[in-house]
Amino acid sequence: MSRRPRILIVGAAGQVGLELQRSFSDTGEITCRDRDTVDLAVPDQVRAMVRSATPEIILNAAAYTAVDRAESEPEVAMAVNAQAPGILAEESLRSGALLVHYSTDYVFDGAKVGPWVETDKPNPLNVYGASKLAGEEAIQQVGGKYLIFRTSWVYGPHGSNFLLTMLRLGRERDSLNIVDDQIGAPTTSIELANATRTIVSGVLAGQFGTTSDWAGLYHMTCGGSVSWCGFARAIFTRAQTLLDGKMPAVYPISSSGYPTPARRPQNSVLSNEKLCARFSVRPAPWESALDEALRRLALPPLPA
Numbered sequence: 001m002s003r004r005p006r007i008l009i010v011g012a013a014g015q016v017g018l019e020l021q022r023s024f025s026d027t028g029e030i031t032c033r034d035r036d037t038v039d040l041a042v043p044d045q046v047r048a049m050v051r052s053a054t055p056e057i058i059l060n061a062a063a064y065t066a067v068d069r070a071e072s073e074p075e076v077a078m079a080v081n082a083q084a085p086g087i088l089a090e091e092s093l094r095s096g097a098l099l100v101h102y103s104t105d106y107v108f109d110g111a112k113v114g115p116w117v118e119t120d121k122p123n124p125l126n127v128y129g130a131s132k133l134a135g136e137e138a139i140q141q142v143g144g145k146y147l148i149f150r151t152s153w154v155y156g157p158h159g160s161n162f163l164l165t166m167l168r169l170g171r172e173r174d175s176l177n178i179v180d181d182q183i184g185a186p187t188t189s190i191e192l193a194n195a196t197r198t199i200v201s202g203v204l205a206g207q208f209g210t211t212s213d214w215a216g217l218y219h220m221t222c223g224g225s226v227s228w229c230g231f232a233r234a235i236f237t238r239a240q241t242l243l244d245g246k247m248p249a250v251y252p253i254s255s256s257g258y259p260t261p262a263r264r265p266q267n268s269v270l271s272n273e274k275l276c277a278r279f280s281v282r283p284a285p286w287e288s289a290l291d292e293a294l295r296r297l298a299l300p301p302l303p304a
């Protein structure tokens with residue numbers, strides 16, 4: 001595609017949506033949509049949003065992400081995480097647009113030893129995971145030009161996430177108890193958006209062949225793995241300037257010591273091998289991605 005494509009970013013005000021706006025800013029004509037302009041739980045609004053924007057690329061970063069609340073609001077979670085992606089896929093197929101969608105490590109039950117691969121059988125432990133799995137399936141059933149990126153433990157400089165919560169608690173408290181028996185790959189919104197941009201640009205340039213060569217589901221996380229407790233310790237060790245020199249003590253606890261409405265998988269680590277083999281893209285190790293997120297937080301805000 002030689003001219004700048006029309007790009008629709010759905011969920012543009014979320015953590016990943018904001019970074020997609022940054023990483024795609026020089027790629028095309030961007031239309032942003034979020035809750036103030038569309039309710040994704042209403043099918044007619046989803047269709048109308050796509051038809052009025054006439055995008056050539058749809059980046060769907062929207063989701064019902066309140067994992068614990070989803071246990072008591074399964075209908076809304078299913079509408080936003082399963083039904084809406086299905087409609088986006090239908091609209092993409094109808095117009096020939098490329099649909100990029102994100103899914104989650106929570107489609108798995110965490111019982112595997114070693115990283116999960118795309119062919120492993122999903123078995124979600126909670127409503128959020130089940131709704132995201134249904135969203136993947138809805139898109140795959142429609143087919144067409146789609147990319148589904150399953151990711152994990154997303155955080156970054158904006159939004160509501162583990163890093164920003166730890167930085168706040170680190171300033172307020174002398175000690176913290178953090179779950180140590182769930183492992184995963186903390187993944188920044190920055191790395192996700194950059195990897196997405198590289199892959200989408202390659203797809204548009206015909207670098208990866210025809211649709212049947214690249215369309216499908218891929219795992220996309222930062223490299224390595226750590227427990228929530230280990231991640232918290234790494235944050236406090238690396239974020240000294242943001243914490244005014246404070247270093248809270250971090251004590252490991254088991255998941256049973258921190259009961260939540262939704263069960264979570266113990267092993268959330270996803271293998272990136274398929275992504276790397278197909279697109280030659282390998283997101284940064286989680287430690288250097290954390291350093292980059294902290295560097296962004298330490299930067300003075302840009303002038304308005």
Ligand SMILES: NC(=O)c1ccc[n+]([C@@H]2O[C@H](COP(=O)([O-])OP(=O)(O)OC[C@H]3O[C@@H](n4cnc5c(N)ncnc54)[C@H](OP(=O)(O)O)[C@@H]3O)[C@@H](O)[C@H]2O)c1
Binds near residue numbers: 015062065152155
């Ligand atoms: N966060 C994680 O740890 C994680 C892990 C694995 C995968 N993922 C996936 O990664 C993707 C991006 O997640 P994220 O962390 O960037 O999520 P996020 O920060 O929660 O952003 C999601 C966006 O979707 C919007 N949204 C939710 N319901 C909506 C509705 N009914 N109508 C319109 N907009 C609605 C939200 O608006 P409001 O803020 O107003 O609700 C928010 O702006 C999602 O597909 C998610 O499932 C996330």
